[in-house]
Amino acid sequence: MEAEQASNEKRIITMKDFLSHISLDCVVFGFHSNQLKVLVLQMKTTSTWALPGGFVYEDESMEVAASRVLKERTGLNEIFLHQFHVFSDPQRSKQNPAVPDMILAGVTFPEKSWFEKRFISVGFYALVEFSQVNPQPDELSDACEWINLENIGILMLDHNEILQKALETLRMQLTFQPIGYNLLPEKFTLSELRKLYETILGKELDRRNFQRKILAYDILTRLEEVRQGVAHKAPALYKFNLVNYKRALDEGLQGRW
Amino acid sequence: MEAEQASNEKRIITMKDFLSHISLDCVVFGFHSNQLKVLVLQMKTTSTWALPGGFVYEDESMEVAASRVLKERTGLNEIFLHQFHVFSDPQRSKQNPAVPDMILAGVTFPEKSWFEKRFISVGFYALVEFSQVNPQPDELSDACEWINLENIGILMLDHNEILQKALETLRMQLTFQPIGYNLLPEKFTLSELRKLYETILGKELDRRNFQRKILAYDILTRLEEVRQGVAHKAPALYKFNLVNYKRALDEGLQGRW
DNA sequence: ATTCTTTGTGTCACTGCGACACAATGATAA
DNA sequence: TTATCATTGTGTCGCAGTGACACAAAGAAT
Numbered sequence: 001m002e003a004e005q006a007s008n009e010k011r012i013i014t015m016k017d018f019l020s021h022i023s024l025d026c027v028v029f030g031f032h033s034n035q036l037k038v039l040v041l042q043m044k045t046t047s048t049w050a051l052p053g054g055f056v057y058e059d060e061s062m063e064v065a066a067s068r069v070l071k072e073r074t075g076l077n078e079i080f081l082h083q084f085h086v087f088s089d090p091q092r093s094k095q096n097p098a099v100p101d102m103i104l105a106g107v108t109f110p111e112k113s114w115f116e117k118r119f120i121s122v123g124f125y126a127l128v129e130f131s132q133v134n135p136q137p138d139e140l141s142d143a144c145e146w147i148n149l150e151n152i153g154i155l156m157l158d159h160n161e162i163l164q165k166a167l168e169t170l171r172m173q174l175t176f177q178p179i180g181y182n183l184l185p186e187k188f189t190l191s192e193l194r195k196l197y198e199t200i201l202g203k204e205l206d207r208r209n210f211q212r213k214i215l216a217y218d219i220l221t222r223l224e225e226v227r228q229g230v231a232h233k234a235p236a237l238y239k240f241n242l243v244n245y246k247r248a249l250d251e252g253l254q255g256r257w
Numbered sequence: 258m259e260a261e262q263a264s265n266e267k268r269i270i271t272m273k274d275f276l277s278h279i280s281l282d283c284v285v286f287g288f289h290s291n292q293l294k295v296l297v298l299q300m301k302t303t304s305t306w307a308l309p310g311g312f313v314y315e316d317e318s319m320e321v322a323a324s325r326v327l328k329e330r331t332g333l334n335e336i337f338l339h340q341f342h343v344f345s346d347p348q349r350s351k352q353n354p355a356v357p358d359m360i361l362a363g364v365t366f367p368e369k370s371w372f373e374k375r376f377i378s379v380g381f382y383a384l385v386e387f388s389q390v391n392p393q394p395d396e397l398s399d400a401c402e403w404i405n406l407e408n409i410g411i412l413m414l415d416h417n418e419i420l421q422k423a424l425e426t427l428r429m430q431l432t433f434q435p436i437g438y439n440l441l442p443e444k445f446t447l448s449e450l451r452k453l454y455e456t457i458l459g460k461e462l463d464r465r466n467f468q469r470k471i472l473a474y475d476i477l478t479r480l481e482e483v484r485q486g487v488a489h490k491a492p493a494l495y496k497f498n499l500v501n502y503k504r505a506l507d508e509g510l511q512g513r514w
Numbered sequence: 515a516t517t518c519t520t521t522g523t524g525t526c527a528c529t530g531c532g533a534c535a536c537a538a539t540g541a542t543a544a
Numbered sequence: 545t546t547a548t549c550a551t552t553g554t555g556t557c558g559c560a561g562t563g564a565c566a567c568a569a570a571g572a573a574t
Binding site for chain 4: 515516517518519520521522523524525526527528529530531532533534535536537538539540541542543544
């Protein structure tokens, strides 16, 4: 169906075309200035902060819906998405705080019955290149912006739990899959990659051991170039070897069993 | 609400109390005779084999619903469950093949509209002690029984994909979490535990190296007893140290980063 | 009594680990 | 111009863990 473009004018959105009782919430991770950042929205009526999310059209898969929703929030066409958990506590959305915002935005409810009742949410995390994102609020929110992970305050509903679960999933995942592609620019330094790992793991890594280990994964290609305009010894630039990187995602890293 | 007991007589089941568009499918793993087994149902009308599953009441979480469904199929009260993926291809249930069986079983459809349309399925895998399971078919099926994982044939809808994804999830999980509790009896031998790992990984492990590694996890307690009635040297019996086992599940095994 | 199979314990050479050193490089300050 | 500082690339060290495998014990079968 036609893309719903962000617009200043009120537009009619009907819930009828969405699957009832199902929503999705996205934890969008970016990386900038050696900080892991999360994209959040500020709701119009309540001013609370929330993770981006939305609903699923009747002819969409969850992944397609999440891609569509995030294209609208970030402007990006291809986003690395990964489902990580279904949040289904019946208490989590007894009274949907977004309803006033939706009414304000002109949403009509052909059948209020399902939307004002509970719904489950499929949690996705997305990894995006910070510099390529053009944050766009939706009809329900005043702002869409990046917040440093360590500065996240109180979010709407169970969004703090959703964010925490996403982070735990990312952390656990580093034990068997690499990370970095989709988050870092095409060319990056080992120092930048290491700081990405450090912000996810929440601890400092020895730069020499990190280098030996990550090079042992055989997923990086060292470029002839070095980073320009830096204050000290210029570090080498690297890029991901996508064939090996994707294989490492599919098959997991070697080891353990 | 009242438990829906299996019964020979037709009973009225109404879809009205379930969340629309949402189902769950369970891959129930058991382990017996050194084989990983999966619990499957045989549908009445079509005679196809399917994974157990069901729907979610309006006041249940996904986990509670899955526990309820599996209590009915296995007779077990406490089952280790883990969500692993949401299956949401719009094509996956355009025409629900279970509808004829449901009609045969006396199910009425207050609002056919959602059930004959598509729905997403939350995939769970369950780990159960084979010997404690009392397989029970539901109203839609003739049989509920174990099949060796390596003998699984064609399953209904996308259930082969669901099963494959569950197995991949289990395999990947062995790189950062242990397995065995819930699947093995309270007392077991290292040989039995190793064969469990081998059937999940699909490859043979050296029994000496396996022993050294698994003991290094510090999740096992060696008992004073040995297995009786065996043909050769009696192996020592072990049990899981639940404190350490659960910590290993929560925090992951040491290593990598 | 011998053979077979399984188990418990252990060894070996090798690899990877955590902790860290040293030299190179470029900017900054004296 | 020289010295200092901070960062990076490469490497070492002692130790721990690995894959491959040996040997002895134990009990059943022949």
